[in-house]
Amino acid sequence: QVQLVESGGGLVQAGESLRLSCDASVRTFSTNVMGWFRQAPGKEREFVAAILWSGDNIYYTDSVKGRFTISRDNAKNTVYLQMNSLKPEDTAVYYCAARGSSVTRRAKDWSYWGQGTQVTVSS
Numbered sequence: 001q002v003q004l005v006e007s008g009g010g011l012v013q014a015g016e017s018l019r020l021s022c023d024a025s026v027r028t029f030s031t032n033v034m035g036w037f038r039q040a041p042g043k044e045r046e047f048v049a050a051i052l053w054s055g056d057n058i059y060y061t062d063s064v065k066g067r068f069t070i071s072r073d074n075a076k077n078t079v080y081l082q083m084n085s086l087k088p089e090d091t092a093v094y095y096c097a098a099r100g101s102s103v104t105r106r107a108k109d110w111s112y113w114g115q116g117t118q119v120t121v122s123s
Contacts, residue, residue, distance in 0.1 A: 009117030020081040022096030031098035034079040038092035047105035
């Protein structure tokens with residue numbers, strides 16, 4: 001059974017950094033692609049970044065390019081999201097997600113989800 005557990009959220013001031021972690025219970029063909037999404041109050045869940053367990057393909061939404069970095073540690077089955085230069089508009093619940101193949105930005109196409117971790121950026 002696939003379980004995803006996020007950690008690392010918190011309250012920071014604008015311009016500061018946070019690193020989120022997502023620990024996956026297993027790494028199988030059904031979790032070949034790992035991603036981060038976020039959902040702010042009253043808004044739809046939106047794609048942030050994605051990475052595959054193998055290869056160099058990495059994907060970001062435009063609003064975080066140059067500020068956020070997604071990475072992985074295959075030995076630990078862990079995916080990270082390093083968030084620098086945080087802005088108040090980055091405030092949201094951040095979710096880790098997994099799916100079997102190809103990257104899609106549509107949340108409904110992802111198979112597995114973590115419980116989410118709150119990130120709050122004050123101005």
